[in-house]
Amino acid sequence: MSEHNIVSVSGGKDSTATLLVALELDAPNLQAVFADTGHEHPETYNYVRYLAEATGVPIRWVSADFAQRIAGKRNYVETKWREKGVLESIVQAALDILHPTGNPFLDLCLWKGRFPSTNVRFCTEELKRNPIIEQVFMPIMDDKSMILSWQGVRRDESFARRYLPECDEVGGGLFNYRPILKWPVEAVFEAHRVAGIKPNPLYLKGCSRVGCMPCVNCSKDELRAIADRWPGEVARVREWERLVSLASRRGSTTLFTTSNDPMVTASDSVNYQTHGIDRMVEWSRTARGGRQFDLLAAAEDSKACSSAYGLCE
Numbered sequence: 001m002s003e004h005n006i007v008s009v010s011g012g013k014d015s016t017a018t019l020l021v022a023l024e025l026d027a028p029n030l031q032a033v034f035a036d037t038g039h040e041h042p043e044t045y046n047y048v049r050y051l052a053e054a055t056g057v058p059i060r061w062v063s064a065d066f067a068q069r070i071a072g073k074r075n076y077v078e079t080k081w082r083e084k085g086v087l088e089s090i091v092q093a094a095l096d097i098l099h100p101t102g103n104p105f106l107d108l109c110l111w112k113g114r115f116p117s118t119n120v121r122f123c124t125e126e127l128k129r130n131p132i133i134e135q136v137f138m139p140i141m142d143d144k145s146m147i148l149s150w151q152g153v154r155r156d157e158s159f160a161r162r163y164l165p166e167c168d169e170v171g172g173g174l175f176n177y178r179p180i181l182k183w184p185v186e187a188v189f190e191a192h193r194v195a196g197i198k199p200n201p202l203y204l205k206g207c208s209r210v211g212c213m214p215c216v217n218c219s220k221d222e223l224r225a226i227a228d229r230w231p232g233e234v235a236r237v238r239e240w241e242r243l244v245s246l247a248s249r250r251g252s253t254t255l256f257t258t259s260n261d262p263m264v265t266a267s268d269s270v271n272y273q274t275h276g277i278d279r280m281v282e283w284s285r286t287a288r289g290g291r292q293f294d295l296l297a298a299a300e301d302s303k304a305c306s307s308a309y310g311l312c313e
């Protein structure tokens with residue numbers, strides 16, 4: 001029976017430490033894979049390239065393709081939306097916009113007609129889990145192979161991860177393996193230091209975790225740091241909100257959905273300045289729970305080191 005060891009690399013500290021453990025243990029048939037969501041910070045893309053070079057482990061990039069599902073949705077819009085009472089202007093706008101862009105995150109949202117959210121988090125499965133299973137695991141799964149899927153998760157990250165086992169069988173010779181499950185965060189950065197591998201520079205710039213920019217789970221502080229440091233990322237999301245709204249039956253959708261979001265239609269472009277990502281960025285600069293502008297926060301130099309891990313003294 002042949003053994004394959006495949007490490008899912010995200011560009012974050014935990015998956016990097018996991019790759020370093022696999023290297024240290026000289027895991028046979030070691031491969032690393034990076035699922036590109038199309039919504040990462042440029043520094044993360046650069047970091048994944050650096051990691052492959054610095055460790056000598058080639059990192060394979062995979063990504064999801066939603067072209068067929070967007071074509072299916074186009075057909076559905078054309079044949080069903082009118083009979084469901086959707087306004088003709090919204091039907092036409094959707095038909096105009098429903099063409100794949102080649103960006104996985106944006107295409108996923110165009111297909112769904114909405115963004116993922118903390119409650120409806122279809123992004124991880126569609127953009128990361130499925131492409132890795134379909135493009136990396138499935139081609140090597142047979143009755144003569146055992147595949148260990150190395151995952152960089154730690155128990156102290158969240159309640160949901162607290163009771164995960166170190167190893168469990170998925171089926172068909174595929175196992176999940178979580179070698180750093182019990183590690184504290186200090187051990188993760190120590191593993192980088194010992195191996196001479198730099199952590200993703202985003203940790204030094206106010207990001208407590210590395211992932212989509214921004215992730216639907218990002219905190220208020222992270223959103224503020226992102227908006228202050230990388231307004232271009234906010235501008236990209238603003239444009240995506242406009243495009244995905246055109247593919248939405250409601251005519252409106254935003255990255256961070258809140259229950260009291262006003263209904264703003266895609267054609268109502270003037271309102272985008274106080275809607276969606278802009279409204280959330282405005283909120284991220286307020287004191288907790290309020291809408292008042294937080295002068296202290298605004299006075300902070302967000303370009304100074306604000307690592308949540310105290311990497312710099």
Ligand code: SF4
Pocket residue numbers: 037116121123124127128210211212214215216217
């Ligand atoms: S990083 Fe966040 S937004 Fe991106 S796929 Fe994961 S949960 Fe979704």
